[in-house]
Every structure is written in C-alpha cells, then in structure tokens.
Amino acid sequence: MTCRVLSISTLFPSAARPGFGLFVARQFEALAARGDVELELICPIARPLWPLSLLRAPSLEHFAQPTDKTAAFPVHYVPFNNVPAISTRWNPALIARAVLPLARRLHADRPFDLVDAQFFFPEGPAAARIAEELGLPLSITARGSDVHLWGQDRAARPQILAAAQQAAGMRAVSAALRADMIALGMPSDRIEVHYTGLDHSWFKPVPRGEAREAIAADAGLGISAGGPLFVAVGNLIPLKGQALAIEALLGLPKARLVIAGHGPESAALAMKAAELGVGNRVIFAGSVAPDKLALLLSAADAMVLPSEREGLANAWVEALACGTPIVIPDVGGAREVVCDPSAGRLAARNPAAIAGALAELLAHPPTQAAVAANAARFSWEANAAQIAAHYRRIAAG
Template sequence: MTFPGNIPRLSIALVSEHASPLAVLGGVDAGGQNVHVARLAGALADRGHRVTVYTRRDSADLPEEVVLRPGVLVRHVPAGPPRHVPKDALLPYMPAFGNCLAAQWRVRAPDLVHSHFWMSGLAALQACRELGLPLAHTYHALGTVKRRHQGDADTSPRSRVGSEIEVGEGCDRVVATCRDEVAELTRMGIGDSKVSVVPCGVDTDRFTPEGPAADHGTHHPLLLQLGRLVPRKGAEVSVAALARLPEARLVIAGGPPAGELDRDPEVRRLREVARNAGVADRVTFTGGVPCEDVPALLRAADVVLCPADYEPFGIVPLEAMACGTPVVATAVGGQLDTVAEPDCGRLVPPRDPAALAHAVGELLLDHERRAACGAAGRRRVLARYGWDQVAAGTEAVYRGVLSPRPAVTEVA
C-alpha cells in the first residue's frame, strides 16, 4: 500500500530526548519543540505512516509506552534518573539513551530515524551507526547562535557546538526550519547541499480569525507580546517602544501563573523598566496563558509584537498571522521567512525601540492596512505552514534519504 507521493508506508522513529509530546506546555523546558514533535508525528500518521516517539523517562510513574493518537506511540526511554533533569544537564545520559535505542531497534528497526535537538542527535547517531539505519536531524536551536547572544549566561555544555557538528556530519540529512539556520550551518562547515528546509507549522483550524476575542476592557489600540518571559524575547524593547505610542496599551502574556507574577525576577525587572519609561499604567502582565485561550488573545490584539534578540524559528508570528492579526517582528532567524513584509507585517532591527514604535505606529494609524496585513498573513499560513504541508515536506526529505537505499518494507 502506498500513500501521497507514492512513498511506501513507513515505520518512523522520532527521537526527542527532553521534549516529550505528552508534556504540559509552559513548564520547565517544555515549549515549541514539544508541540512540533507531537504535531509532526500526528501529521505523518495522517499520511499513513506508523510513528514512534522516543523521549526520556522523567518520572517513575510513567508507563513504558503511551498511545498519543492512532498511529503514534510514545516510548519512555530509561536513561538517567526517572525525574526531571534540566535539559542542559542531560548530556551524561545520552550514551545510555543511545544504548536503549539500539537495543529496541535490534528487535524491530524503524525504516528511518529523525532526531530533534542536538542531544537527541547524539543518541540517535550512536544507535544508527551501530545498526546501519538512516538518520535525519532537526536542531531546533543552534549552540553557536545561543553562545553569540548569551555569552557567559549560556548554560549549555561547552561541547555543544562540537557535538552539533558531529551530528550534522554524521546524519544523512539535516532538516533546517529556516534559511537563516542554513547560513549558520554553512558557517559551521555543514554545507547546504546536505540541508533541506522544512518550516515549523501551525494548527490552522485552531488558530483562525473566526471565533471569540479576549476582552481587555479597553478601546485603546492593543499591542500583545506572547511567549516565555526571558530577556532574549525582547519585552523590554516593547515596553520602551510603548513610550512612543501614547494611545496604545501593551499586554505581556507568558511567564509564571498570575498569582506568582510578583515573585518573578523578570516581571519585577520589566515593571521597573515600565515605571522608568512612564508607561506602567499602560502595561498589563497576564502571567502564563492556557493553550486554549491563546487564539482569542491573538484575535483581540491590533498588532502582535515579536521583538526577540534572536529566534531560531518563532511560532508566535505564525499563530498571529493564522488569526489574521498583523505582526511586527525583528528581522532575525525564522521570522525573516515567515513575516513577509510589507504584506503580512513589518520587520525591524532587534533592540531598537524607535524602529519598533515607528512600524507599529504606521499600522495603528491605518485600519485598512492592518486588515490587509491580517488577511495576507492568514493566506500565507494556509499556503505554507499548515501541518499537512509540513508533513509533506518532511516526507519528501525522508524519500530523498531512502532513495539510494534498498526499498523499505511496508508496515503490516
């Protein structure tokens, strides 16, 4: 039996050592990669493939395997203590993780392995070399970029960049999420002839212009910044830009639960920035937002701000565009690909409050332009970033990896 693109039904192993598709989002080390792995697995299953996700057992209570949905199985790999370990401390357990993968794959080998994040790549490469299995790899974030921007604050193992090069050279194909990542990989010595670009995706049925919008109790222009409250996301830039937009209000959504905001160091720092800028009365911190409430929040905004210092891909611009809301984002990482200006929004330099305010101000002054940006953003997402397109693109990469090899065996 064959499926779209005449590729036989495959048994696919997705390896995601710290980012389980079962994790509750918003927790420590739980974010975009978890969503990506879960949705990619589901979309590949929709195309007829059988997918198993291998992730580290981080609780003694977890069963050996869990059915995520029809066609997708999650297997918990016993590597390291069965409790949460920060991802930057997981490297010592990757040889054991790789040994477990090899042991399971000796019994029933997948047709292809696709690892996610550099440590997953190390474990998967170890097992694939031992068993002669084909390997595709997605980094999700690169140590070179993190080190460049965070300097001494980077908590990654010092061996990370070298290990990323080892994985890139050892795998059969690198699946990058944007063109900027391809350029970074080239500087690392991983030539673009070995790299395919398949972007991250967004749920276009859930993130849509139709539906309720959150009520913020104001008739003033509403700006929204959504995401983790860490300095690199640029909320300080949004607050500083607000001082140049006297009629606007800013909602900063993300971080700890609302009841814990007063104790959060980043919230306290940003509140001080707002007081010093004279805009404290126009900034609202919501705390963490349940996933089901995010679309309504995006629909309520006049403009969504994504002013990160750097962004390996950036899913919030896609979610906003899918909801028909224009975006002003920094010209970094994946945002260079997703936010097509001027049609879908605006791109500005990072750490530049004046440029951010100018771009936002132009959109706020012209309702028709905002509406046109929102509509164009929705069209762009539907054309390029739905999970069905992402799965088809990923499947095409798999086909390329497998083509020089003997024909794969169809799954019973």
C-alpha cells in the same frame, strides 16, 4: 511502504509540562495521521544529581507513567543525570547513555529505519551516537538557537559538526537558517528547508471587534476591550526580548501589551514594567491555550516579538493566520515571512524602532484578510508531507 522512525526530542508535552514543545507534538500528530510513517518518540528529561535534586526535583509525573499511551504514537520519557548550568557540554553523552538501553530494546522488538533528532543540540550528537550503535541512518532538524547559540559554543560546536557530518539528511526551518548551517561548516547538499506547520482550524481570523469583546468577557485573561492592544507570544526568557516591547510602550502612551507565555523572566519583566511606570498597561496572561491564544491574537493590533535569534518562529505564523500583523527583528527567516507590508514590519531591536513600527501599523492597519493571506502556505499537512518524503529518502539510502 511504512517508514519506521525513532525520534529524540527534549521538548515534548507531558502531564507535568502540557504546553512544552507543542509544535513538535503538532508536527508528529500530522505525520502519524498520514499512515506512511510509524513514529516512536523518546523524550529525555534532565534529572539533577543529588543533592541538587532536593532543590530542583523534576515532577514525578514524568516518570510515574514513563510511556504515554494516549498519544497518537508511543512516547517514552527517560531521565538523564544532569548538573544544571555545568554539565551542558556532556548532555549529549548523558542522554545517549540513558536512552540507548531503551532504543536497543525497541529496535530489537521492531526494527527502525532511521534515527531522528528534533534539535541539533543536545539531541543531535546524542542521536548520532544512538544511530551509530543501531547501525541506522540519521536525520537532524535545526530550529534556530540550537545552531546560532550552541554552534558558537567551544564545547558544543565540534559535537554539532560531527553529528552533521554523520547525518544522511538535515532539515532547517528557514532558508536563512540553512545558510547559517552551511557557514558553520555543515554539508550543503544534505540540508533541506522545511517551513513550520500551522493548524488553520485553530488559528484563523476572528473579526477584531468580536475578538475584543470575547477576551474582555474572559475573566481569566483580565483584558479590557478599549484602546490599542499588542501581544507578545513566547517563553519569558531574555532571548525573546519582551523587555524591549515593554519599554516601547513609553512611545505609545495609550497602548497596552499582553505578554502570553511563562518562564524565569516573569518577575523581572513585571518589575521592569513597574519601574518604567507602565505596569498598569502590561498584562501577564501566562500560558494561553491555543483556542484562547487565537482569539487573543485576533483581538490585537499587532504581535510584537523582539527576539535576539530565531529560525522561523511558530508565533509569527500563528499571528499572521489570525489576521494580526507582526513586528519582529530581521533575524532568521523573518524576511521569508514578512515579505509583504501587509504582514507587518521588520524593526531593529531597540524600543524606539519597535514603537515606531507599531505606531505605523496603528496609523495604516492592513485588513485581517490581507494579513492572513501571508500564512496560507503554512500547514501541518504540508509540513508532514515534506518530512515523510525526507524520511523515505534517508531510509532508502
């Protein structure tokens, strides 16, 4: 029997933001391919109120085609009014108000079995309101900062906990995150651990020498083949800690760091690299397509990501699958991924510790095959099977 699901996610690719929320898209593509879950997704897009809209107008591409008919399942982009940095506490209510009319129409046309939120905040409380209005059970996924950051916010926390109490089932991306959810006050008997997926057809080892020659030949990346090479993959925001990786280069005089990602910290990170005198050893690659990213990861001696918080980062698993060990802090599900020395090192969030861990991997590099074996248990197919079973349990009551 097919389970029909209405999912709410503020992170999802679109014509205006093709690389935004790719992991949600990959997860749902694998789920839709199974045939036992019928998905329909609503992606709320923040639209600043006038006159801020004159300064921070979202791309009209979001709304010129409000429904993406090229995806494997229907995707609807719905604007909601927003005052940046001020209306955060009200965003769940603003999202629910904007989404409810469409949700009601879709449910009336072809009834859903449940409502799903892909993050605990702001989607969780918004989806809770929608589920209540439609008389449907609720599922919520926790990914990391949506619990660690917003769970400590005085305005967001009561909304998150109320949504958790309403939810018939919840998903955490790591056992460590599940424990944090329970400590926050969420019911333990309704929280399952579902590890992230991975596309092994994209992320697989390419012999390091061959990968380095390939990226050196790619003028768009601008990376030479020689010397130690590290990669940091993630959005350029303070949370991800790329500044610490840049400073760690002071203890690794011959090494280079490629920063793959985009975000508001780009200029500040470039300035920091210049101030430290390592600007010529830091390459800002911007957003890198998955096929090139896999090649870049295979070429690197290690992937370093000194995040302040994580649930279980896709970038960790993608690097391992390419045979590249990781250097990460002991946050979130780090110990569930770095559970063998071949996977890399856990390092404190300071430049000296990061440099020491990277130097150790340079001195005693594991084989790419040994590293890649740590990622064998992750796949989008396994992830989709878990989610489909989760949805069926909730729909069955």
